[in-house]
Amino acid sequence: MSSKAQVGRGKIDYAARFLEIGKAILQRSHGQAAAKDEGEPVSPPQTSAQPNGGEVEQATSPAWLVTAEELEAIEREEEERQALRNTRVKVRVDVERLYTAAELLDLKKYRPKRGRGAGTEGAGALARLLNELSCAYLQARPYLCKNGKLPPQVVLHLSNEMVAEVLGVSDNTVREWGTQLAADGFLDSRPHYTTSKGRDGENMTMVDGTLYAVRMTPGQTARLRYRDLHHEYRDLDADRAAGRTAYNAIRNAHQRAENRAAWKAEQAALGNADPDAGKNSSGSSITPEGEAREEILNQLRRWAVMPGDIDINPVIDDPELFQTGAVAEHLNTLLDVAHPLSLLSVVHHTKRASLVGILGSALARVLNDRHSRAFYCRLIWDAWEQELMGMDGLQALTAQLIRLEVDRREWKELRNPAALLAYRLRAA
DNA sequence: ACAACAACTGTACTTCACCG
């Protein structure tokens, strides 16, 4: 469950590895290469504690022609090939097999029968949100237990303030709902503490969010364990320095929604037709409040996968932004590209091609694969076509991009993320 | 001193099922 990058995993003794590779190649040239076991299930890279040594099995050129640089290249290639083999196991984790909140819990039970909340969803709304976030987490970090089954529970680090905003209730209510769900074993929650460095390098204990253990299989009693509580989920000092706080996410979302509403009102006053009008089902009824909530939900999905990693300048459906092309400035990570993909279904058809172009370029740039811009545009168009056929193409591509970003950050040996993305999309 | 940050506490308020 832990998402922590293994300490020192990036360090490789290259001299020793070259020796190993050299030996392997020599053995190979003498026809003594040992047969390797195939398709063994392996944990995902971010949680893997197994050293990756001694797994060279193929060399494409004779050993006596291989220079040190080429050796390194071969090693890299082999590691990536091995990684691809490992990820195949992960790709096969069918996310659609995950249980819904309704299958894990009798949601009707939590509908308030009396009082102010009578007739509303009550604590069930929190259960559904946590279930959705858990599924998003598993899409980005798919793994199986040793018995080949899905994990019985998922541990998420979240901001209760953002959860409350998304649900449209107060943080008090979220806590109250939490205790109801905890009583039935659907979740277990606790504040999470981190050590923040003081001025003299002194460690200070501070709350940096709330941990939720969430039931993922029927009958499981969710429980936080010692290792969950003691895991470092975010670097609070760095997040604060960069402005990546729940407080900012909420405030900015409201601010942006208000600005957007003001801009639309201004355009309407000038007699300009609303560019969004008439293309989707009564979309004009979305309030600034609803827009802000939607943005915070997206931020929370992001937070669930990488705690504290909110997008400070999320690309939103801002007509002005698209007209000026300023949108590209905001696309600096895979997540920045992943989330706006959903805009394809709401953007006006005359702007769709340019949006695909912007996102395709950004993808090529972020993946350091600029010459393949057309390939990425094609990728996005294909996803869009699948979406039109009712196959969740955009959602699938979004999930793959989020996964890749997670892998890129925690899997330091990954050299060619573009190839991995292409592979996974083919395999999916 | 005050803002930022995230969670917790206490209390007042609103809403609605229920009962006579």
Added chain:
DNA sequence: CGGTGAAGTACAGTTGTTGT
């Protein structure tokens, strides 16, 4: 049909820390 009280929610204030 209207009074009552339980249930659920909102809100202000608190805690404890860093940083300006």
